[in-house]
Amino acid sequence: SSSASITDPPIFHTKHRPGSREAIAQLLMKEREAEYTRLHNYRLIFCGTWNVNGQPVAADLNEWLSPQKDDDPPDVYVLGLQEMDLSKNVYIFTESAKEDEWLFKFQSALHKKAHYKLVRCVRLVAIMLVVYVRDSVERHLRDICFESVGTGFFGTMGNKGGVAVRFKLRETSVCFINSHLAAHTEECERRNQDFRDINTRLFFRLKNQFISISEHDIVFWIGDLNYRISDIDTEDVKRMCSSGAYEDLLNFDQLSREMILKKVFFDFKEGAITFPPTFKYDPGTDEWDSSEKARTPAWCDRILWRGDNVRQICYRSHMQLKLSDHKPVSSVFIIGTKEFKREMEKQVRESVIKLLDQEENEFLPQVSLNMTDVYFKNLKYLDSQQQSLTIENIGQVPVKFKFINKPSDAYFCKPWLQVQPSEGFIHIGEKFIIQLEVQINSKSVPDWSSDKIEDILVLHLEGGKDFFITVSGSCLPSFFGLPLTKLVHMLKPVGLNKSRSEEPITKETDKSLGVPKELWFLVDYLYQRGMDQENLFQMLGLESEIKVIRDVLDETITGLSASTFHIHSVAETLLIFLDSLPTPVIPNNFYQECLNATSVQSCLRVSEATLPVAHKNVFRYVCAFLREYLSHSDKNKSDVRILGLFICTFCLCIRWFVYLHIYISFFIFILVYQLVSLFVCSYVCFLLKLYI
Amino acid sequence: MASAAATGKTFQFKLVLLGESAVGKSSLVLRFVKGQFYEHQESTIGAAFLTQTINLDDMVIKFEIWDTAGQERFHSLAPMYYRGAQAAIVVYDITNKESFNRAKVWIEELQKQASPNIVIALAGNKNDLDTSRTTTYEEGSAFAEENNLLFLETSAKTANNVNEIFMVIAKKLPKVNPTTAGPQRAQGNVDLNPQQNTQSSKGCC
Numbered sequence: 001s002s003s004a005s006i007t008d009p010p011i012f013h014t015k016h017r018p019g020s021r022e023a024i025a026q027l028l029m030k031e032r033e034a035e036y037t038r039l040h041n042y043r044l045i046f047c048g049t050w051n052v053n054g055q056p057v058a059a060d061l062n063e064w065l066s067p068q069k070d071d072d073p074p075d076v077y078v079l080g081l082q083e084m085d086l087s088k089n090v091y092i093f094t095e096s097a098k099e100d101e102w103l104f105k106f107q108s109a110l111h112k113k114a115h116y117k118l119v120r121c122v123r124l125v126a127i128m129l130v131v132y133v134r135d136s137v138e139r140h141l142r143d144i145c146f147e148s149v150g151t152g153f154f155g156t157m158g159n160k161g162g163v164a165v166r167f168k169l170r171e172t173s174v175c176f177i178n179s180h181l182a183a184h185t186e187e188c189e190r191r192n193q194d195f196r197d198i199n200t201r202l203f204f205r206l207k208n209q210f211i212s213i214s215e216h217d218i219v220f221w222i223g224d225l226n227y228r229i230s231d232i233d234t235e236d237v238k239r240m241c242s243s244g245a246y247e248d249l250l251n252f253d254q255l256s257r258e259m260i261l262k263k264v265f266f267d268f269k270e271g272a273i274t275f276p277p278t279f280k281y282d283p284g285t286d287e288w289d290s291s292e293k294a295r296t297p298a299w300c301d302r303i304l305w306r307g308d309n310v311r312q313i314c315y316r317s318h319m320q321l322k323l324s325d326h327k328p329v330s331s332v333f334i335i336g337t338k339e340f341k342r343e344m345e346k347q348v349r350e351s352v353i354k355l356l357d358q359e360e361n362e363f364l365p366q367v368s369l370n371m372t373d374v375y376f377k378n379l380k381y382l383d384s385q386q387q388s389l390t391i392e393n394i395g396q397v398p399v400k401f402k403f404i405n406k407p408s409d410a411y412f413c414k415p416w417l418q419v420q421p422s423e424g425f426i427h428i429g430e431k432f433i434i435q436l437e438v439q440i441n442s443k444s445v446p447d448w449s450s451d452k453i454e455d456i457l458v459l460h461l462e463g464g465k466d467f468f469i470t471v472s473g474s475c476l477p478s479f480f481g482l483p484l485t486k487l488v489h490m491l492k493p494v495g496l497n498k499s500r501s502e503e504p505i506t507k508e509t510d511k512s513l514g515v516p517k518e519l520w521f522l523v524d525y526l527y528q529r530g531m532d533q534e535n536l537f538q539m540l541g542l543e544s545e546i547k548v549i550r551d552v553l554d555e556t557i558t559g560l561s562a563s564t565f566h567i568h569s570v571a572e573t574l575l576i577f578l579d580s581l582p583t584p585v586i587p588n589n590f591y592q593e594c595l596n597a598t599s600v601q602s603c604l605r606v607s608e609a610t611l612p613v614a615h616k617n618v619f620r621y622v623c624a625f626l627r628e629y630l631s632h633s634d635k636n637k638s639d640v641r642i643l644g645l646f647i648c649t650f651c652l653c654i655r656w657f658v659y660l661h662i663y664i665s666f667f668i669f670i671l672v673y674q675l676v677s678l679f680v681c682s683y684v685c686f687l688l689k690l691y692i
Numbered sequence: 693m694a695s696a697a698a699t700g701k702t703f704q705f706k707l708v709l710l711g712e713s714a715v716g717k718s719s720l721v722l723r724f725v726k727g728q729f730y731e732h733q734e735s736t737i738g739a740a741f742l743t744q745t746i747n748l749d750d751m752v753i754k755f756e757i758w759d760t761a762g763q764e765r766f767h768s769l770a771p772m773y774y775r776g777a778q779a780a781i782v783v784y785d786i787t788n789k790e791s792f793n794r795a796k797v798w799i800e801e802l803q804k805q806a807s808p809n810i811v812i813a814l815a816g817n818k819n820d821l822d823t824s825r826t827t828t829y830e831e832g833s834a835f836a837e838e839n840n841l842l843f844l845e846t847s848a849k850t851a852n853n854v855n856e857i858f859m860v861i862a863k864k865l866p867k868v869n870p871t872t873a874g875p876q877r878a879q880g881n882v883d884l885n886p887q888q889n890t891q892s893s894k895g896c897c
Contacts, residue, residue, distance in 0.1 A: 353745050361742050372737045407771045467738040
């Protein structure tokens with residue numbers, strides 16, 4: 001099932017991104033804001049912009065900021081200056097003496113019917129934005145931030161760019177931007193780009209959040225936007241200005257054109273312009289630029305806004321202020337501020353959370369399994385069986401799954417079980433097949449004494465539930481893996497007992513065999529046909545033959561002599577048998593006694609005294625056989641040392657995990673392993689020589 | 693800018709359900725999370741996972757619910773789920789005495805093995821089957837009192853006390869570590885001091 005279509009996880013699947021759930025909740029709340037919001041507390045916002053051309057602060061600003069006809073004092077003043085300081089110093093030093101002078105001038109020209117406090121003054125080189133708030137409104141302001149972005153030389157310098165202040169007025173977020181965009185008639189596209197740059201690069205940092213301009217309920221954008229009047233003769237412009245034909249003239253205004261083409265200030269609105277172009281005058285006069293350049297008049301200085309519940313009350317220029325080559329512009333707005341109805345908000349929030357819970361649970365990973373109980377029947381020693389488990393993704397998200405460890409287990413499954421693969425990824429609606437293989441041998445099942453095996457696998461879906469899969473099996477009886485002490489009491493083939501657990505309980509006094517009959521059959525076969533065979537025990541047999549030999553020994557009394565097998569298959573079966581013994585021929589507890597013994601002779605005495613009868617017999621029997629084999633060394637070229645090393649490894653059944661328990665440390669184990677194997681090897685060799 | 697700030701912080705808790713097979717653990721969860729009930733709810737082979745959020749006063753409590761398999765053969769796997777849990781509901785069936793005894797064993801295990809601060813609730817489920825009751829309310833309540841457990845008799849079928857048991861747990865859980873703090877409000881502390889924040893051009897050349 002690899003023909004997968006990549007599906008994006010749904011946005012609502014938020015378990016692993018706890019922060020994003022909150023963000024989504026906020027988004028949904030925002031969508032339903034109307035249900036719990038009421039508008040009231042209408043506020044007056046005064047926006048003013050003026051390019052002062054670096055002129056000294058001289059004029060009386062009352063005419064601009066609090067003209068006689070403005071009866072009601074504004075609640076918020078937003079004042080933007082451009083070119084407030086044209087000295088070179090302003091690029092190098094953060095301080096500008098003019099800043100304080102302007103602030104002082106502003107302060108004294110604010111509406112007399114109210115008291116104001118400075119909220120923020122932000123300056124980027126010569127672009128300055130000042131916000132004042134009326135005393136009585138101050139307490140409704142919060143989350144005040146400011147930021148600036150330069151778009152001038154090299155795209156970042158502050159000779160051009162924008163400065164901004166934002167805050168929340170009750171529940172309404174408001175952002176003010178004062179910008180000075182690229183100059184010159186032909187740079188219209190550059191101005192559009194400056195606008196886009198400010199939008200994409202300007203972010204307010206509020207605690208851990210970043211807020212972009214577009215995220216605000218209301219945005220006021222003021223400044224010397226520098227859009228010109230083009231494609232018309234300068235003299236025609238001046239004539240139209242003197243006749244007041246501003247509506248016609250606006251057809252040639254670059255900003256109006258670009259906005260209609262939706263190339264800039266998308267979503268923004270601008271009031272009707274009923275005042276003459278604010279640029280370019282001879283300073284100190286109302287006369288159009290009389291210099292050599294004779295600039296075409298233009299509405300460079302503008303005030304635009306975006307958002308709901310905003311009404312423009314006036315939009316005007318102030319001809320009386322003559323110190324610059326621009327005239328100041330101002331506009332008064334009335335905005336409705338939002339307030340939340342707490343009870344309603346709580347209800348909406350509860351339903352939003354309910355929806356999110358529902359989504360979250362719906363988008364949890366879901367799979368179905370073709371079975372949760374996997375049963376393997378009639379397992380035999382050396383055999384392996386396979387079954388496959390099918391996992392189908394029936395949920396609405398891609399699933400990542402993994403088998404995980406159970407408490408206090410180092411691995412997720414028992415050694416006799418192999419699970420392939422143990423983790424994976426399933427696309428929606430697709431199936432995944434997992435192979436389970438059971439293999440029974442001395443390594444996978446060290447204690448082969450029960451006729452049942454069982455394990456529980458925990459299949460974990462990432463970000464979701466767990467499944468418990470029970471893997472069990474029943475085992476057919478076999479002489480492999482049974483203790484010697486039991487085998488010698490079994491007169492009939494093991495397989496003829498009904499089950500392994502129902503072995504006849506025999507007493508010591510009962511009739512017993514000297515060595516297990518299976519061992520005798522194996523050794524007899526080798527004795528009859530393999531005495532002259534070179535490299536006996538050093539070559540691998542055939543797997544299929546070994547299984548046949550196993551079955552013959554398990555199920556018949558006839559032995560092996562009736563059939564013909566490769567001699568190496570029989571030899572390997574003998575080794576596997578020795579290896580499968582739960583207690584090795586020389587039991588583990590015997591090693592220490594060997595080490596304690598002062599000589600080989602005393603060791604022998606200990607072994608005579610302490611080894612169980614069956615073990616002693618088997619050991620002697622195997623040694624006797626090897627002695628016989630060695631006696632044919634002229635033909636089979638056997639070597640006592642190789643044979644001794646080889647046989648003793650299997651007689652001792654050196655199993656590392658036994659030592660891990662006893663000695664805990666692996667390093668100690670290595671040491672002991674070397675000591676014991678070397679010692680006992682030479683010991684076995686010695687014994688062999690003695691017997692010979 | 694959002695309004696989510698209106699309510700307070702979100703607290704996330706891991707809650708595990710334990711109890712004998714077929715006492716109604718999954719049914720309780722399903723009733724609580726989805727408001728559904730199935731007469732023949734399938735046996736849980738594994739550990740089901742669901743989330744549910746509740747509002748408590750000004751807080752948002754989010755439960756991550758692990759509904760475990762009740763069958764005895766899976767007993768050894770239970771620590772995987774109660775380990776790290778801040779809350780546990782041990783469920784028994786009021787019509788099955790053996791399940792009440794099993795619940796006592798679960799509680800003993802939790803008190804020994806689970807986190808020491810775990811909030812444990814004992815739920816005597818199926819209280820709609822009052823006529824075939826084998827464990828009295830008093831027995832359950834007395835055991836709960838002795839062991840300092842929250843106790844309610846519930847019915848996933850009739851929805852009796854289902855939301856309530858999660859609610860009493862939510863109330864008792866210590867609210868110290870908000871996992872996801874909602875946006876906090878700077879209430880009335882706006883600093884309006886005239887700061888003459890000036891910024892010069894960034895990056896000199």
